[in-house]
């Protein structure tokens with residue numbers, strides 16, 4: 001397991017606005033989003049996410065978790081505030097290149113027509129690269145799918161299998177960061193565990209930075225290193241995933257009490 005103790009201490013002790021955290025992969029500064037009716041969906045969110053960490057995002061329904069996640073690969077453009085990837089403002093990066101580096105997985109998998117191999121090959125093909133059979137098999141294995149899936153049609157897969165193909169398709173772009181929006185909420189416990197195992201492996205073996213929204217406190221405790229608690233569009237606390245009971249914000253305490 002990677003040693004995050006220094007990064008954790010730093011994250012817990014330094015206010016992001018006071019400067020860049022050590023080895024941050026993602027820095028979010030004063031990220032704000034208003035709704036059409038001028039309601040604050042996100043309100044000056046500041047957070048530094050260290051490289052190679054699984055960072056969980058939890059909070060009540062409607063608190064802005066998905067909106068936060070979607071800002072990180074420009075599924076919406078921040079009207080106010082900034083997001084930096086390795087110190088570079090993401091608004092200054094080519095958006096397709098950004099989305100290769102910062103891959104995203106949603107609650108429900110949406111596969112393209114065709115075989116599993118077609119799906120896995122899709123991202124690289126946009127850059128003119130055709131993955132070899134061996135490369136596809138490696139990606140299948142990485143997503144915990146055996147070689148029998150290669151020729152299967154996306155339409156004949158279970159939701160759990162399709163979610164793993166989605167993960168393999170995202171990994172084919174060789175992302176450095178994975179954004180996951182409740183990726184296991186539609187899955188049974190076994191499929192959930194398969195995905196969790198893959199995520200932990202990606203972190204430990206590839207140093208991938210993973211940011212995951214989840215409604216499951218238990219899941220966050222199982223796999224996350226740090227957790228950001230979003231309440232009414234604000235990150236009110238950042239905690240060690242093993243110390244959620246130490247939350248001090250009253251809404252955070254209430255949310256955690258009712259969720260456990």
Ligand SMILES: Nc1ncnc2c1ncn2[C@@H]1O[C@H](COP(=O)(O)OP(=O)(O)OP(=O)(O)O)[C@@H](O)[C@H]1O
Nearest residue numbers: 034035036041059060061062063064065066067068
């Ligand atoms: N494009 C939009 N226009 C207006 N309001 C929006 C838009 N997108 C989201 N919202 C509102 O912003 C708030 C936050 O939504 P978001 O989906 O980010 O919350 P969430 O924490 O992910 O919720 P959940 O846990 O239920 O998925 C909600 O009140 C939602 O209705």
